[in-house]
Amino acid sequence: GGYPTIPPLLAASNAGLPTLLHEQNAVMGRANKALASRVKAIAGGFLPEGQGAHAAKTVITGNPVRPEVIAAAAIPYAPSQEGEPFRLIVFGGSQGAQFFSDAIPSAIGLLPDPLRARLDLVQQARPEDEDHLRARLAELGVKAEISPFFNDMAARIGAAHLVISRSGASTVSEIAVIGRSAILVPYPFALDHDQAANAAALMAMGGASVVKQSELTPQLLASMLAERMNDPAGLAATASAAKATGKPHAARLLADLAEAIAGGITPDQFRSTHA
Numbered sequence: 001g002g003y004p005t006i007p008p009l010l011a012a013s014n015a016g017l018p019t020l021l022h023e024q025n026a027v028m029g030r031a032n033k034a035l036a037s038r039v040k041a042i043a044g045g046f047l048p049e050g051q052g053a054h055a056a057k058t059v060i061t062g063n064p065v066r067p068e069v070i071a072a073a074a075i076p077y078a079p080s081q082e083g084e085p086f087r088l089i090v091f092g093g094s095q096g097a098q099f100f101s102d103a104i105p106s107a108i109g110l111l112p113d114p115l116r117a118r119l120d121l122v123q124q125a126r127p128e129d130e131d132h133l134r135a136r137l138a139e140l141g142v143k144a145e146i147s148p149f150f151n152d153m154a155a156r157i158g159a160a161h162l163v164i165s166r167s168g169a170s171t172v173s174e175i176a177v178i179g180r181s182a183i184l185v186p187y188p189f190a191l192d193h194d195q196a197a198n199a200a201a202l203m204a205m206g207g208a209s210v211v212k213q214s215e216l217t218p219q220l221l222a223s224m225l226a227e228r229m230n231d232p233a234g235l236a237a238t239a240s241a242a243k244a245t246g247k248p249h250a251a252r253l254l255a256d257l258a259e260a261i262a263g264g265i266t267p268d269q270f271r272s273t274h275a
Contacts (some may be wrong), residue, residue, distance in 0.1 A: 001029045013038040022254060023047055024063050024169035041267045043254050045169050047202045057267045059274075061254045063173040070248055072158030072178045077239045079232035080161045081109045082106035084118065086229050089156055091124035092166035096187065097148075099213060100164065101129040105136040107221035115229050116140060122156055124148065154178065155174025161235060162228055167199035167210070173250070175208070179243025181235045182208040183224060185216055207242030 001023060003187065012019050019039040023032050026046035036042060036054045045063035052058070080086040090100050104123060108116060121144040125133050130146055137144040150156055154174065157163060163182040165171055175182050186195035199210040209224065228235055247253070253274065260270045 001032045002261055005029050006031055006035060006140065009035050018257055018264070020261050022061070024173075025194035026201045027191075027192050027194050029192060029194070040055050041257065041261045041270075043140065043257055045173065045250075046198050048201075059257055059267050059271055060259060062250030063250065064251035064254060065170075065174055065177050066154065068152070068154040069174045072154040073243070073246070073248055075155075075158035075178070077179055077236060079236045079239075080118070080229070081232055082230075085120045086115075086118045086162070087122070087160045087226075088119045088162050088164065089122045089160040090164045091150075091153070092171075092185070093168070093187075096166040096185070097124050097126050098129065099185070101125050101133045103216060103218065103221060104164070105133065105140065106218035107225060108137070108140055108142060109216055110222035111226060115226055116142060118229065119143065120143070122150070122160070124150065136145045162225075167195040167202075169194070169198055172198045172202050172208075173246070176202060176242050177246035177248050179239050179246060181228065181238035181242065182250075183221075184208050184210045184215050188213045202242060202245060205241055207238060207245055 007100065009019055014055065020043060021032050021035060021039050023029065024045040026048070028047065040057065042054055042058045043061040044058050045110045047058060047060065049060050091103055092100055106114055106120065119142050121137065123133070123144060123146050125146050125148060127148050130148070134144065134146050157174065157178050157180055160180055161208040163175055163180050165182065165184060167184040167186045184199040186199050197207065201215045202208040211220070236263070257270055
């Protein structure tokens with residue numbers, strides 16, 4: 001995807017070479033949409049299976065994830081019971097981090113004391129927000145680790161009971177492969193609303209809740225947190241549903257598809273041997 005891919009893909013198509021697109025999101029981006037009719041096959045991360053004008057040439061491969069994500073997927077999900085620590089992780093890129101730095105402590109401040117005392121929070125924050133966020137959480141008596149970046153994000157997701165994040169394709173793919181319950185807040189200003197579509201795809205499978213940023217008041221977020229902290233069985237069910245949608249072998253499947261298309265195999269033939 002991306003505009004730089006258009007000239008080489010058009011040149012390859014005009015030369016009669018095998019061509020393949022990979023679309024990470026649940027809606028096709030503009031460059032990929034412009035090229036879709038010219039390529040031999042389309043690999044989909046979250047594209048709806050069997051739908052759209054190019055369904056015949058689309059193979060759902062999923063999105064490749066890092067080895068660290070595969071390792072984190074092996075961590076069993078053990079929901080937090082009443083009175084036990086509840087590990088919450090919050091992240092979302094620079095724009096998400098700014099929004100969550102305001103929203104999370106405001107919501108936590110509305111939780112009943114026994115629930116607030118259970119929280120063990122890991123949160124991504126912009127450097128300019130770190131001190132303020134850390135101070136607010138300290139005032140609330142919340143155990144928290146705040147940083148602009150975590151080198152071991154996959155392991156931290158694996159250790160979490162609940163994820164609150166944006167819903168970019170890679171993020172949703174990793175949450176699904178690891179298998180964790182999530183509250184997704186799509187980035188509201190994306191041109192193609194791809195994050196909203198990605199989040200909706202996971203929600204449709206029972207693996208997440210989705211809330212528009214404009215509707216996520218501190219009161220609503222506090223209510224959602226309290227509901228999940230008080231419902232370990234529900235959290236476990238959501239985590240299981242998320243994991244069922246994950247595609248841990250996406251990298252291998254995408255590589256196999258590329259080799260097949262290069263060798264003259266059609267998408268339909270490939271699907272018949274990789275069902």
